[in-house]
Amino acid sequence: MSPENQLSSTDFILLGLFSSSHSSLVFFSSLFIVFILTVTENAFLILFIHRDSWLHSPMYFLLSHLSFMDILHVSNIIPKMITNFLSGTRTISFAGCGFQIFLSLALLGGKCLLLAAMSYVCYVAIFHPLHYSVLMSDSVNVLLAVGSLNSIVHTANVLHFPFCEPRVVNHYFCEIPAILKLSCVDTSHYEQGLDVSGIIFLLIPFSMISVSYVKVLHTVLQTKYSEAWKKSFSTRSFHMVVVIMYYGPYIFTYMKAKSYHIPGQDKFLAIFYTILTPTLKPVIYSFKNKDVLKAMKIMLKSNFHHKN
Template identity: 80%
Template sequence: MIPENQTSSTDFILLGLFSSSHTSLVFFSSLFIIFILTVTENALLILLIRRDSRLHSPMYFLLSHLSFMDILHVSNIVPKVITNFLSGTRTISFASCGFQIFLYVTLLSGECILLAAMSYDRYVAICHPLRYAMLMSDSVSMLLAMGAWLVGTLHSIVHTAYVLHFPFCEPRVIDHYFCEIPALLKLSCVDTSHYEQGVDVSATIFLLIPFSMISVSYVKILHTSVKTLDAPGNTADADNIVNGKYVRME
């Protein structure tokens, strides 16, 4: 346990993932390597999309935003885990905890919306290839990406501000390796049952709506692909759709 004189009254204590054993050192090394690989691979993907003009299409534009969200996701959590392990402390300030929650919820919400937008892009490309340039223009792609960020940010602001206004009981020990809403609610000194129901409803909406859109999109894609393959004389068109030749029509 961290001595009291090392923490302020507003700090939280993260129990974390690792102890000081040699086994934990192996797991820590693996986590560090995976973190570096994740950041590097996503950064290279973004760089490749930006530099290769053949990849300047709505699908890859949205994919670059998804990769950027993945970089922020791991960077929001893993560096603090690494810092605490190397320094031998387990504390996190109130402001840092609030920022972790804000970024975590923003990225989770934004990724759900972005995945739905990417499924819509594939639906238009395969089911309406001749209208793709109009339905998925650069401005539409930008609106979809910015909408994912905006909705995710607004959703996160509401939850972050609400959860941080609760009073927290001592000791402020979080049985986790980063700050998240359910972990903080367990430390609250007041009844949070109504808010927890709101969190459940919110999470269900942000999962169910994108999941439904993705499912419908791919069902329609499958139906169109089967219908195209079964139609006589449309083999060449089917090959073009599969190979993505109708993805961008200028």
């Protein structure tokens, strides 16, 4: 059935990642496994952090919130992809598309600010350890509120534009750059506002993170690789891997003009910050983090002795 015949007056068509049925079947199987794995990993990390007093610190408090947001993010996108595959359709309602835009943008913006907050926590822990415990949970609520407010503004603006028929979105979920391509009117004025949000939520936090890690690296090199500094830098370097995987594609997607967007490229880049990063983050922070591994060993030993 053609996209035009599947549409109601307000529905959109999501073309997805692959067009052939064979590729879609292989992708669907992999996607289902990735979804279950991502939710399980992040849920385990949240429970583990809240259960073990060894990890009751600002850094892991922020990490647990980041994992919860990752669960919401993949749940906002992947189940709809799976549902469309099983039903044999590619439609998404106007309200469903708007909800995807709102929640995705709110979570992406909130995670950008949380990653910046985590880098600040790392910086304080290294250079001002006496002030480390001052960081409170109220800051998280503020960051999430700012991200939600930004998302409300952009969702309302994007959905206000008239869209040309057929409403075929060359993406696997409703994302602002892909939706703007369907607009029948000039959106350049709105795109300037989108650039402002990109500066606030992407460039400024990423610059702050980069500066803090440059200073940490400079300090590590000056201390002649003492064990304490090497351990500290090793832990923070994995955080930087997540930052690069997340911010890089996100900046490249949202900080360029609509005319320069290539659908295949946008979909490929979106995989990094919507699927790969939420899946790999728990692994990076768990199995590559000495504090988490130590707490995990203590918990396993405690459970073993309790059973005996």
